[in-house]
Amino acid sequence: MRPGDQPQGLPEFRWRQAPKGLATRRQLRAMGLRPGGQEPVAAIVCRRGKRRAWLYQIDRAKPKLPMTLAKEQALDRAMEARQRCPRCKRRYFHCLPLKTLGCCLECHDGTPADPGSYLPPADDQPLAA
Ligand SMILES: [Zn+2]
Numbered sequence: 001m002r003p004g005d006q007p008q009g010l011p012e013f014r015w016r017q018a019p020k021g022l023a024t025r026r027q028l029r030a031m032g033l034r035p036g037g038q039e040p041v042a043a044i045v046c047r048r049g050k051r052r053a054w055l056y057q058i059d060r061a062k063p064k065l066p067m068t069l070a071k072e073q074a075l076d077r078a079m080e081a082r083q084r085c086p087r088c089k090r091r092y093f094h095c096l097p098l099k100t101l102g103c104c105l106e107c108h109d110g111t112p113a114d115p116g117s118y119l120p121p122a123d124d125q126p127l128a129a
Pocket residue numbers: 085086087088089090103104105106107
């Protein structure tokens with residue numbers, strides 16, 4: 001089944017009658033879990049069948065992205081804005097004088113940058129921190 005397909009033929013339960021061991025995405029999140037790529041195994045029907053919530057197996061759920069890693073990624077994105085030269089697209093390991101020069105020294109006046117002080121331009125940068 002491709003993502004986005006509506007699961008067909010799944011057992012349906014009324015709200016609060018779902019078997020133990022199954023949880024909605026929202027309930028999983030409250031437990032610190034995420035579906036983790038598994039397909040729903042059943043559905044909860046509410047509002048006379050107008051709305052459905054998919055049920056996932058709790059024992060196949062995976063832990064949410066750890067908070068520390070999520071924070072690290074957010075921090076890294078914030079740092080990247082101060083470390084990447086908009087002209088040559090290189091990302092340096094130090095902050096650039098973007099407020100005054102708007103680019104790195106090499107782009108500004110030709111001062112060659114130490115090749116060890118930046119990452120080559122690429123779309124997928126690893127975490128520098
Ligand atoms: Zn530059």
